[in-house]
Amino acid sequence: MTVEHPALALRGLAKRFDGTIAVAGVDLDVPAGSFYGLLGPNGAGKTTTLSMAVGLLRPDAGSAWVLGHDVWQDPVTAKRLLGVMPDGVRLFDRLTGAELLAYNGLLRGMDPAVVDQRAAELLDVLALGDAGRTLVVDYSAGMKKKIGLACALLHGPRVLVLDEPFEAVDPVSAALIRDILTRYAAGGGTVVFSSHVMEVVERLCSHVAILAGGTIKRVGTIDEVRGGRSLEQVFVEVVGGRTATGEELSWLSQ
Numbered sequence: 626m627t628v629e630h631p632a633l634a635l636r637g638l639a640k641r642f643d644g645t646i647a648v649a650g651v652d653l654d655v656p657a658g659s660f661y662g663l664l665g666p667n668g669a670g671k672t673t674t675l676s677m678a679v680g681l682l683r684p685d686a687g688s689a690w691v692l693g694h695d696v697w698q699d700p701v702t703a704k705r706l707l708g709v710m711p712d713g714v715r716l717f718d719r720l721t722g723a724e725l726l727a728y729n730g731l732l733r734g735m736d737p738a739v740v741d742q743r744a745a746e747l748l749d750v751l752a753l754g755d756a757g758r759t760l761v762v763d764y765s766a767g768m769k770k771k772i773g774l775a776c777a778l779l780h781g782p783r784v785l786v787l788d789e790p791f792e793a794v795d796p797v798s799a800a801l802i803r804d805i806l807t808r809y810a811a812g813g814g815t816v817v818f819s820s821h822v823m824e825v826v827e828r829l830c831s832h833v834a835i836l837a838g839g840t841i842k843r844v845g846t847i848d849e850v851r852g853g854r855s856l857e858q859v860f861v862e863v864v865g866g867r868t869a870t871g872e873e874l875s876w877l878s879q
């Protein structure tokens with residue numbers, strides 16, 4: 626009998642920057658085939674957690690496994706299975722989209738003919754084909770997200786980890802990204818993405834974890850976490866925050 630490993634397993638991940646505890650011991654199991662949303666307010670530790678989970682940032686403590694392969698002990702195998710779109714999309718942006726895809730594919734040791742064929746298909750599906758000779762540095766924020774997603778998908782990963790894929794993306798591009806991710810998940814892939822947009826998570830995800838102050842506050846299937854309420858209600862209750870009294874900023878009223 627083969628053991629089914631979680632797509633992503635995190636144990637005790639922790640990170641401190643100078644005096645700030647960014648992530649304070651995160652445990653998480655992402656089931657294979659799930660569409661997983663990591664929700665949290667600004668500064669919750671989402672980017673730091675995902676960066677440690679995919680081998681981009683060395684944790685102070687803890688471990689991460691991709692389909693049973695330790696990201697830090699066996700990075701080559703883990704990274705072969707992973708497609709990653711980091712926050713702020715750190716790309717070699719003095720290349721065109723096609724060049725960037727070719728660079729990524731060849732770096733992964735892919736057959737050049739396969740790279741060419743997949744790159745052309747991805748650029749077409751993501752409506753980036755017209756950008757032709759435009760350098761990525763001159764792309765709009767939404768176009769940068771889309772080329773980042775194309776780079777993450779090029780080698781056909783089993784697990785896709787995306788940091789804020791819908792941030793700064795117009796509704797048309799957002800719908801396109803949603804379609805591609807839904808198709809990828811329907812084909813057996815696992816998607817993990819961070820967001821602070823409830824609607825997107827509620828609409829797409831089978832599972833959700835709410836991160837605040839560097840720890841996981843709620844975790845489970847969307848229905849388990851909602852418990853009959855809206856995700857926003859649960860989020861606000863978990864994360865807290867101040868309620869306006871109506872007295873503040875009175876000088877703004879004419």
Ligand SMILES: Nc1ncnc2c1ncn2[C@@H]1O[C@H](COP(=O)(O)OP(=O)(O)OP(=O)(O)O)[C@@H](O)[C@H]1O
Pocket residue numbers: 642643645646647648665666667668669670671672673674821
């Ligand atoms: N390189 C760094 N140096 C110092 N502090 C950092 C660094 N990266 C993150 N932090 C701090 O760690 C905490 C968590 O940041 P992180 O970027 O992981 O949060 P986030 O949930 O992704 O936030 P956002 O939704 O705003 O992107 C914040 O307090 C942040 O200021």
